[in-house]
Amino acid sequence: MRSFKNKSGxxxxxxxxxxxxxxxxxxxxxxxxxPSAEVLKHYRQFTGFTDPGEYSYLYKNLPESxxxxxxxxxxxxxxxxxxxxxxxxxxEGCLMEDEVLPVVSQMLEKLIERDSGGxxxxxxxxxRLVVGCYHxxxxxxxxxxxxxIPVRMRAGFARxxxxxxxxxxxxxxxxxxxxxxxxxxxxxxxxxxxxxxxxQFKSSSHAWIxxxxxxxxxxxxxxxxxxGAQAFLYILLLDxxxxxxxxxxxxxxxxxxxTDDFSVDNLTADQLQVIDQIAELMQKPEYHLDKLRRLxxxxxxxxxxxxxxxxxxxxxxxD
Numbered sequence: 001m002r003s004f005k006n007k008s009g010x011x012x013x014x015x016x017x018x019x020x021x022x023x024x025x026x027x028x029x030x031x032x033x034x035p036s037a038e039v040l041k042h043y044r045q046f047t048g049f050t051d052p053g054e055y056s057y058l059y060k061n062l063p064e065s066x067x068x069x070x071x072x073x074x075x076x077x078x079x080x081x082x083x084x085x086x087x088x089x090x091x092e093g094c095l096m097e098d099e100v101l102p103v104v105s106q107m108l109e110k111l112i113e114r115d116s117g118g119x120x121x122x123x124x125x126x127x128r129l130v131v132g133c134y135h136x137x138x139x140x141x142x143x144x145x146x147x148x149i150p151v152r153m154r155a156g157f158a159r160x161x162x163x164x165x166x167x168x169x170x171x172x173x174x175x176x177x178x179x180x181x182x183x184x185x186x187x188x189x190x191x192x193x194x195x196x197x198x199x200q201f202k203s204s205s206h207a208w209i210x211x212x213x214x215x216x217x218x219x220x221x222x223x224x225x226x227x228g229a230q231a232f233l234y235i236l237l238l239d240x241x242x243x244x245x246x247x248x249x250x251x252x253x254x255x256x257x258x259t260d261d262f263s264v265d266n267l268t269a270d271q272l273q274v275i276d277q278i279a280e281l282m283q284k285p286e287y288h289l290d291k292l293r294r295l296x297x298x299x300x301x302x303x304x305x306x307x308x309x310x311x312x313x314x315x316x317x318x319d
Contacts, residue, residue, distance in 0.1 A: 034182050035286040042245065042289070043150035043177065048103065049247040050142040055108035058118050059146045066144070066176055070189045073139055075121050076111055076128055079190055083130045090126055097130050102249050104142040107135065133172045134250050136190040140174050141247070150177035153247050155239040157202045160191065162219055170223025170235045172242075172250070173201060204239035205282040208232045212276065224250065225257060229264045233257060233275065237302060240278055243285040244293055248304055255305040274299050 046052075052059060063069055078086065080096045087095065101107045107129060111119070114127040129135070137153045144151040154175050157168040173196060175184040186196035193200075210216045211232050223231035234257055241248050256262070267275070278295055281288040296302050 033287070035177075039286045039289065040150040040177060043152050044145055044148055045245070046142070046145055047245050047247060049138060050104050050145060052108055052142055052146065053105035055105060055112065056146065058108055058112070059143055062119065062143060062147075064147060066185075066187055067194045069140065069143055070187065070192050070194060072119055072121060073136060073143075073189045074192050075123050076119055077136055077139065078125065078128045078130050079132060079136070080130055086125055090130065094130055096132075098132055098135060098249075099251070101129060101131060101135065104138055107131070107139060133188075133190040137172045137174045138247060140187065140189040144174075144176060151175065152245070153242040154186070154203075155235045155242060156204050157207055157221060157235065158188075159200050159202065166218075167220045167222055168202060168207075170221075170225075170231055171201070172238075203282070204232070204236040205279040208236050208275070208279040212279075225253065226262075230257060230262055233264075236275070236279060236282065240282060240285075240292055240296065240302075241304070243282070244289065244296065252304040252306050254302055256301055258305075271299075271301060274302070 063072065078090075083090055083095050097110075101110060110129060111123075111127075115123050117123070134153075141151050141153055152175050153172060155170065155172050158171040158173075159168050162168055171188075171190075173186055173188040173190075176187050177183075178185045185194070186198070186201055187194050188196050188201070207216075207221065211229060221228060221231050223234050225231065225234040234253060237254060237257075238248075238250060256267075259266070264272075274295060278292065281292050281295075285292060
């Protein structure tokens, strides 16, 4: 094998070549690839959940800054936890309206019914909608898509209160495509946070993969459906639906998650293999939309079961 010498001694050219190849491969693996034009177009299109319908006129002349749009949304919507602090000024019984407003067009209709002034910054609290993080994100997606901006909902685990309460809670936010930076930017319209870091919000796939590899940090994971493995699965499958532009209501979830004796151990080896595949693909979902769709379509245990919100909570609270 040919070699050459420098001040450090003899260097084998074959070794040098392998190092160069490894360096090129490493750069290739870590350099983000821009989603295709077709994928970005996919995330600009309204769905049945996000289409404003006859109320699209309300989006005229809205701010084009994502930060300003989030500020506007917080003047239209109140999270149920916030509503508890405002119950003296809110209409009686109006402490959670998620189920009666399952799509954006109905949200807009109700907003106009309460205040015909439109999406205004001076909307009184009693004229706002009391809805959770899912609806905040649904409205942001609808507004930004009306402006031609690629955007999608994401489900994952927020770390906002980890230091105080040692918990990561299931949460819904948005990813907005930044044309200048050519990357997805995480935005939380419920908390009114723009540029949420990956350290503040952990992906659904990250949680499931760490769970399967016994590499979870010593914190509690929770969601509206339950804790631990049940929360990991619920959030992962909700996240899968979102990236496929099926922004289904969060209470429409696969039936197997609601069984009395739910346990990961009750899943078959084939089912676990499918879920593991989904988690791997969800690390870069925009490159695997067709595969994610095929996995969902071909495995009925993943299919969302449509239930009422009352039924959803009844199933969670039953003995």
